[in-house]
Amino acid sequence: MKKIVIAIDGYSSCGKSTTAKLVAAELGYAYIDTGAMYRAVTLYFLQQHVSLTNPKEVRDALDNIDITFHYNPKSKRNEVFLNGLNVEDEIRKMYISNQVSEVSVVKEVRRAMVAQQQKMGKKRGVVMDGRDIGTAVFPDAEVKIFMSADVETRAMRRQQELLDKKQLVNLNEIRENLQKRDLIDSTREESPLRQAEDAHLLDTSHMTIDEQVEFVLNTVASTIINTEQSVEERG
Template identity: 45%
Template structure:
């Protein structure tokens, strides 16, 4: 059975992380949440009060970062500390696009991600996996949905812990992140020329995973047998 490298890109709130975990589990593959890695860098920069790109780049290069699979999610360990519980706050979400747009940060992260993907049997999700991180990935999928649909998903995730946030606030933030991610100078969010577009606005997470397996099966018949 061939072990594929599967690149899943798409905008914020498209469900990339959730469906990638399901897909990796179904296939017996490793899941690498690249977005969580950038969130970890953002968290560390905020914790240290850094705003200068050069300082954030230097900090990133000095970080001892590793990723480990967990029962519920991939865990990001930075300098011996599991920072996973702290990287999906509204504060981190509000700054991750600008931090991830820093060239030095992306260079450092891409090197780590490529090393993780070398052996195949891996699912990576992010915003530039198919275009920059793994341009020769076996299968590339661009996952998307409307801004409203993606904002509603994020609202449901956050409403219990952050009741002060409104759907309108989150929709504005999602639209802002779309613009920043797609207009950044280095590795902007865009669909790779050979990526398959998948709109999951009307699909469940399980349904989206099924659609992705069908895409892989069409390109590599019998790969999952």
């Protein structure tokens, strides 16, 4: 069966990453968490005190950043490494969440990450989630999903996720962070967050993860069937 690119875009805390991981596992595809890449860049910029308004500092910093994903059999997940160091847990902390959209809006950062992501998905057979996969990274992706959910649901999900990592954060702070990130991501000049015209909208406000995964897998199956039928008809 022909391998394809599955692009899953949408707002924070809609279940994108969890859904994408499970879909990738079901199909035997690679999973690439592009949001984690921007979080890793944010961590490096904060550590090195990089000025976002200084293009030379930004370019020099990007030249010194190496981001890789390694599967951890113990945790059964891909973990993010920044310049050889495992930063998976660190990049999920709230102080990174508070800064990541401001780093992601920088033109040089987005272009560098998009280039890396396109290279990672060149051979197809990938599930990639983020903010601009179906519009900027892989506009030719065979399957595009755009995920959304009401902000209250997203805030509660994010709070639970943080609690699971023993981080106690006020719900109001999380809600404000999500709304701030939504605004920055949707209004930035370079590849803003938006639903691609040919993307399937998936509102997860009242859906379980299993239902979300089923929706994506059904969309993939119907897309592959339709593609194969079109090829046969042309043949």
